Amino acid sequence: xxxxxxxxxxxxxxxxxxxxxxxxxxxxxxxxxxxxxxxxxxxxxxxxxxxxxxxxxxxxxxxxxxxxxxxxxxxxxxxxxxxxxxxxxxxxxxxxxxxxxxxxxxxxxxxxxxxxxxxxxxxxxxxxxxxxxxxxxxxxxxxxxxxxxxxxxxxxxxxxxxxxxxxxxxxxxxxxxxxxxxxxxxxxxxxxxxxxxxxxxxxxxxxxxxxxxxxxxxxxxxxxxxxxxxxxxxxxxxxxxxxxxxxxxxxxxxxxxxxxxxxxxxxxxxxxxxxxxxxxxxxxxxxxxxxxxxxxxxxxxxxxxxxxxxxxxxxxxxxxxxxxxxxxxxxxxxxxxxxxxxxxxxxxxxxxxxxxxxxxxxxxxxxxxxxxxxxxxxxxxxxxxxxxxxxxxxxxxxxxxxxxxxxxxxxxxxx
Amino acid sequence: xxxxxxxxxxxxxxxxxxxxxxxxxxxxxxxxxxxxxxxxxxxxxxxxxxxxxxxxxxxxxxxxxxxxxxxxxxxxxxxxxxxxxxxxxxxxxxxxxxxxxxxxxxxxxxxxxxxxxxxxxxxxxxxxxxxxxxxxxxxxxxxxxxxxxxxxxxxxxxxxxxxxxxxxxxxxxxxxxxxxxxxxxxxxxxxxxxxxxxxxxxxxxxxxxxxxxxxxxxxxxxxxxxxxxxxxxxxxxxxxxxxxxxxxxxxxxxxxxxxxxxxxxxxxxxxxxxx
Numbered sequence: 001x002x003x004x005x006x007x008x009x010x011x012x013x014x015x016x017x018x019x020x021x022x023x024x025x026x027x028x029x030x031x032x033x034x035x036x037x038x039x040x041x042x043x044x045x046x047x048x049x050x051x052x053x054x055x056x057x058x059x060x061x062x063x064x065x066x067x068x069x070x071x072x073x074x075x076x077x078x079x080x081x082x083x084x085x086x087x088x089x090x091x092x093x094x095x096x097x098x099x100x101x102x103x104x105x106x107x108x109x110x111x112x113x114x115x116x117x118x119x120x121x122x123x124x125x126x127x128x129x130x131x132x133x134x135x136x137x138x139x140x141x142x143x144x145x146x147x148x149x150x151x152x153x154x155x156x157x158x159x160x161x162x163x164x165x166x167x168x169x170x171x172x173x174x175x176x177x178x179x180x181x182x183x184x185x186x187x188x189x190x191x192x193x194x195x196x197x198x199x200x201x202x203x204x205x206x207x208x209x210x211x212x213x214x215x216x217x218x219x220x221x222x223x224x225x226x227x228x229x230x231x232x233x234x235x236x237x238x239x240x241x242x243x244x245x246x247x248x249x250x251x252x253x254x255x256x257x258x259x260x261x262x263x264x265x266x267x268x269x270x271x272x273x274x275x276x277x278x279x280x281x282x283x284x285x286x287x288x289x290x291x292x293x294x295x296x297x298x299x300x301x302x303x304x305x306x307x308x309x310x311x312x313x314x315x316x317x318x319x320x321x322x323x324x325x326x327x328x329x330x331x332x333x334x335x336x337x338x339x340x341x342x343x344x345x346x347x348x349x350x351x352x353x354x355x356x357x358x359x360x361x362x363x364x365x366x367x368x369x370x371x372x373x374x375x376x377x378x379x380x381x382x383x384x385x386x387x388x389x390x391x392x393x394x395x396x397x398x399x400x401x402x403x404x405x406x407x408x409x410x411x412x413x414x415x
Numbered sequence: 416x417x418x419x420x421x422x423x424x425x426x427x428x429x430x431x432x433x434x435x436x437x438x439x440x441x442x443x444x445x446x447x448x449x450x451x452x453x454x455x456x457x458x459x460x461x462x463x464x465x466x467x468x469x470x471x472x473x474x475x476x477x478x479x480x481x482x483x484x485x486x487x488x489x490x491x492x493x494x495x496x497x498x499x500x501x502x503x504x505x506x507x508x509x510x511x512x513x514x515x516x517x518x519x520x521x522x523x524x525x526x527x528x529x530x531x532x533x534x535x536x537x538x539x540x541x542x543x544x545x546x547x548x549x550x551x552x553x554x555x556x557x558x559x560x561x562x563x564x565x566x567x568x569x570x571x572x573x574x575x576x577x578x579x580x581x582x583x584x585x586x587x588x589x590x591x592x593x594x595x596x597x598x599x600x601x602x603x604x605x606x607x608x609x610x611x612x613x614x615x616x617x618x619x620x621x622x623x624x625x626x627x628x629x630x631x632x633x634x635x636x637x638x639x640x641x642x643x644x645x646x647x648x649x650x651x652x653x654x655x656x657x658x659x660x661x662x663x664x665x666x667x668x669x670x671x672x673x674x675x676x677x678x679x680x681x682x683x684x685x686x687x688x689x690x
Contacts, residue, residue: 152425159420226685258421269420300425342490342532344440345622347577350629356685360627361678376682395437395532 019256019269023095024276027069029055031085032304033311034123034133035405039066039085047074052120052251055088063136067120069253069274087308112177116242119251123311124238128215128225129380130412140232142181142223145172147236148188148206150213151299153260154315155269157236160256161193164240169194171243175234176200186218209351210301216386217354225380233383235312257309261300261317263287276309278316285318292321302388302401343367344395352389354381363390366403371410379407437490437531443576445491447569448498451613454565459506466506466513470497473514474521481526492531492538493521499539499617502562503656504546505554516546535671537624539617540663547657555656563612570616582629583620586636587643594644611643614659624667628677635673639666 031037039056043049049068058064072092080086116122117136125143127134134140147157161168172194175183182200187193189205196203204222206212215233223231234242237255244252253274260267263286272281278295286293296303296317297310303317304310345360353359357378365373384401391400456463474493482489500517520542528534543555573579588608596602608615619625619639626635639662646658 149422151422153421153423156420156422224685260421260424262424267421341437342530342623344437344532344578345580345625345627346440347580350577356681358628358678358681361674364627373678377678378681378685395435395440397436 019271021271022276022281024070024273024280025092025095026075026089026277026280027072027273027275028087028089028277028308029066029069029085029275030087030306030308030310031080032306034066034085035409036132037085038083039079039088041077043074043077045074045077048072049074049090051253054120056085058133059083061136063117064122064133065118065120066123067251069276112174112246115245116174116178119245121238121242121245121251124242125232125234126312126383128219128231128233128383130408131383132412134230134232138230140179140181141229142231143175143179143183144215144218144222144231144233145175145183145185145236145239146213146215146218146233147193148186148213149314150208150210151301151315152210153258153267153317154299155256155258157187158190158193159269161236161240164244165194167240167243167247168236169243170246171239171241172196172201173198174242174246175239179232182223184218184222186213186215188213211352211354211386211389214354214386216382220354220356220378220381224378226375226378235314237314255309255314257281257313258315259285259318260315261296261319263293263318263320272309274309274311278307278309281309281316282318294319294321299388301392302385341396343398346393346395348393349390352393353386357381359390363394363396363398363400366400366407367396367398369403369407369410371407371414374404374407375411379404380411437492440578441491441495441531443573443578444495445498447572448495448502448617450565450568451502451562452498454562455502458561463501463506466504466508466510467497467501469510470500470513470517473497473517477518477521477526481530485526490531493517493525495617496521496525496538496542500542500546502613502617503539503543503555503660507552507554508546508550512546512550516542516549519545532623535624536667537618537621537663540624540660540667543618543660544664547660555660559611559613559656560609563609566613566616570612573616578622579616579620580622580625580632582632583625583636583639584615586633587615587619587640588636590637590640591643592640594641598644598648610656611659614656614663615639618659618663619666621663621667624663624670626670626674626677628674628681630680631670631673631677634677635666635670638669638673639663642666 038059040059040062041056042054049071051068051071053068054065055068056066068090070090070092072090075091076089078086123133125134126132147161149155149157172183172185176198182202185193185201185203186206187203189207192203206218211217219225219231223229225231241252244250254271255274256269256271258269259282265285265287278297282295296319297306298304298313299315300317300319309316343363349359362374362377362379365377382404384405387400387404471494474497478489478493497517504513520538524536524541525531525534525538570579574581591611592604592607595607626632642662642665643658646661647655
């Protein structure tokens with residue numbers, strides 16, 4: 001069995017900036033990242049696994065496999081309600097060696113689609129509408145690669161891409177075999193990231209403030225999915241991993257993650273692995289260690305409180321911990337507060353959604369779970385991260401991301 | 416300092432962060448109302464403070480009552496209702512009439528729906544309409560020039576924190592001045608605007624009673640300006656102070672319809688683009 005060290009080639013060309021590496025001693029696959037997935041387990045607790053080894057498959061679509069992000073021992077498998085995956089944790093005693101991925105090169109002649117499925121890269125794709133893992137035989141009308149970032153304090157895609165541009169180029173080439181339509185590479189204005197050979201690869205510039213960098217914005221502008229189309233989205237680091245897989249036959253679980261947030265001592269980029277423990281990653285990173293601190297996986301806008309780095313997250317955020325809310329006696333005496341608070345239309349909500357959508361009518365439709373009106377207002381083009389600015393800007397305190405998820409699930413069940 | 420490899424951090428301006436919760440919104444609107452109320456007291460005399468006190472007492476009592484009994488959120492919004500009504504009525508109106516009028520406005524246009532943000536009519540507009548219908552002698556204040564001047568800083572504050580739909584304000588002013596010129600042949604932009612400016616900012620441009628889409632905001636503004644001219648038609652060729660109250664009521668009734676039309680147009684447009 002050949003063993004390949006990940007990112008070797010990358011590190012040699014890393015002259016532009018020095019990047020720290022944190023070898024993860026713990027990593028997990030989290031059910032939140034694959035909503036509705038019922039796993040068929042291929043490993044048992046206590047078993048030793050190699051990075052890239054199959055851990056479980058989707059019970060409904062066994063072609064879709066999920067692989068280990070690091071080498072180590074499966075320390076716990078938690079199955080939640082209705083046989084859904086909660087977390088699967090891998091612990092490693094030798095963190096420095098856990099990126100060695102066992103190479104089981106696919107038989108010659110198999111198609112890129114089969115390789116991506118068999119080697120665990122399929123969950124990198126998400127469909128729009130519904131933001132779910134696509135079915136193994138689906139052919140999308142277009143694929144969107146977001147190589148632009150407008151979330152606060154996230155890694156700059158250009159920085160990450162410079163050292164691994166060859167793998168990225170190969171990844172984009174692989175994507176063109178999955179669709180008959182265009183592959184859009186969305187970038188910020190500036191030099192072109194790659195010079196594509198295939199005319200179906202189209203580079204599109206997006207400028208402006210958040211949400212200009214979100215896939216929802218790109219899809220609405222270039223290929224809306226209201227009328228029954230299906231497009232896929234994939235992150236730029238996943239495209240690098242796809243390229244790496246095609247080039248070397250090795251599964252690449254390394255990801256470049258930003259440590260960010262108002263409480264971060266030294267906001268910077270760190271190289272680590274998918275699903276890494278957020279606590280391990282942020283150990284000793286907070287300013288004023290004695291004050292309570294909250295660590296989010298994801299950005300300050302759209303992140304979630306989670307002990308593990310989310311599959312699609314590119315940063316961790318350190319924030320002030322929660323202090324118990326002080327309430328007036330009169331408020332405590334009154335009946336339990338009705339929820340939610342009202343939606344008061346303020347100016348900042350007007351620009352919180354991609355252009356062409358109407359924020360307030362959509363917020364009202366979502367808050368009463370009116371899926372028909374929400375669909376008419378274009379909610380099929382959106383995913384949870386598109387709703388972050390609404391959640392942050394609204395007086396009601398509703399989480400529009402989870403409201404959207406409920407409505408999308410309902411619409412998916414109907415369609 | 417932002418490291419070059421990361422995207423810029425989140426910047427939230429001080430004033431922009433002041434519209435986070437319903438109570439904050441109330442606070443900002445109250446701030447904007449202080450100067451106009453002061454001007455009204457200066458115009459009407461110190462006795463007007465008694466009217467203000469009675470209305471504040473009645474409004475806050477209703478709101479606290481609903482908070483205790485029905486579990487509504489205490490937003491303090493009824494305070495702004497009292498301040499708006501106090502600015503717009505003349506000192507000759509008996510206190511008990513004012514008390515009944517604001518009770519009607521606060522309870523029936525706001526609290527029965529669930530409080531601020533759940534109804535669709537501005538409670539101050541409802542109170543003033545009730546006053547005008549039920550007590551024919553009750554006058555709205557006539558001299559509005561000083562109040563209009565005092566409203567300006569508040570309007571700027573509200574626009575800067577996004578609590579005043581400037582599209583509605585601009586469209587209403589333009590359609591009012593144009594309509595006044597077309598109907599009555601009088602072209603006096605400053606004078607016409609001064610008569611209605613306070614009502615325009617606090618009744619018609621209430622973000623909750625106005626439309627919720629940008630196109631809809633332009634349309635409600637045009638509608639409101641036209642209605643004001645129409646309702647003043649009998650009133651010796653000047654814009655009547657009462658007309659703004661009824662224009663505000665009717666506009667807020669039509670705002671959901673206007674929004675609905677905008678939503679349908681938006682849907683057609685997106686579907687049309689894709690086919």
